[in-house]
Amino acid sequence: MSLSSQPRATVHTLGCRLNQAESQLLRDRLEREGYTVVPWGQPADLGIINTCTVTREADAKCRKTIRQFIQRNPHAFTAVIGCYSQMGAKAIAEIEGVDLIVGNQDKLSVIEHARLGKSERPVILRERISAADFAITFVGDLPSTLRANLKIQDGCDFYCSFCIIPTARGRARSRDWENTLAEARELAANGVREVVLTGVNIGTYHSQGHDLVALVDALDTIEGLDRVRISSIEPTTVELALLDRMADPAHALVPYLHLPLQSGSDPVLQRMRRKYSVAEYAAFVAEARRRVPDLCLGTDILVGSDGETAAHFQETCDFFWQQPFAYCHVFPYSEREGTLAVKRQRNDPACVVPVEERQQRVARLRRLSAAKRHDYDAGYLGETVEILVEQPRDGLWPGYTANYVRVLAQADASFGDLRNQLVRVRLERLSADFAEGTVVEVVGRPVAAAV
Ligand code: SF4
Structure with a gap:
């Protein structure tokens, strides 16, 4: 423990906005429990590393981060939580100095478990992930950041062939309606003017008869909450009513749509088990632009997945360039054990895109994205x-x-x-x-x- 009377704790987040939202909840709870929360990198008595397992690189980055923390804080209690804990507990347990590994089901109760103190061997808590909807105990009376993530959903039932998230985070489930609104009200009362709705598959939100449209309408009525932003939403789950809210300048829902495309080539989309064709995606984008002229459209693209030829990739580049995207986040395909894509690769090694080729494709698409972003911003000059x-x-x-x-x-x-x-x-x-x-x-x- 530190010389000061209050123990110091630090939380580090790898991966998505949902992890960021959960880490912020943990920081608030730590303060409430009497810890002084210090920025990552400062000496601490308790370190919580909230991990990601979306790619092999993500796994490696998690292990590096854990080792660095232990090296800098050899006497601290080291807890590792999140998706990599769920999927790779064995690899984490091999890192000397790790005290606690908690999967996704129990990650928010990590502070209670950390009280048990250091032990010879790491304790692994990895329960089966519940399929039930959930509520979150939040701390309402602490100053928050001014743009806050609001977790409304977790898990996914879509099982895209490349994605480990349904296994790592479990079935799709929604946060309790009242519990969600109660946190939003507390955030607004603490001065937060913008909330970013986070989850894995937000468009499937459904709690006590209320869907996502009802949720953004309810958030719109909260005093002081000027903006509601949807972090990302699957293309087939966007209600047209949601677009109409975005188009209404008096509504808090902002005209921002991050709509994961993953590929602009139909054969690749089919192999990925995505639920739309390129033409359907384009038709939806056209409708969204018609209804919301000021829309910012962003996307995710996965390159180098199994079976993606140079011609398929070219189709993706062309589609991205021709459509009214403001930017894309590009990810290289990474083998995740337990996915359909990996099984397919075992049966047909010829479909594997070499890693260097994946990286070259990533670099090319990122250049296109930077050019798009520049054009998007330039369109507002003089305004x-x-x-x-x-x-x-x-x-x-x-x-x-x-x-x-x-x-x-x-x-x-x-x-x-x-x-x-x-x-x-x-x-x-x-x-x-x-x-x-x-x-x-x-x-x-x-x-x-x-x-
Ligand atoms: S929609 Fe597909 S890519 Fe997104 S979390 Fe679900 S399975 Fe993964």
């Missing part, structure tokens, strides 16, 4: 846009528009502290990472006060 301001950096004010233009603004000192304010910014130029401009008005504040 005045509204951003929600985040933490200042070097005297400038960063923030996102509702439709996800990344803005960095300068402001006259007379505007004062702009953190967590909605401000209007005139966009003047592009830098590598931002559309840059000048604050012209704080929304809801008389213009004269700013002069």
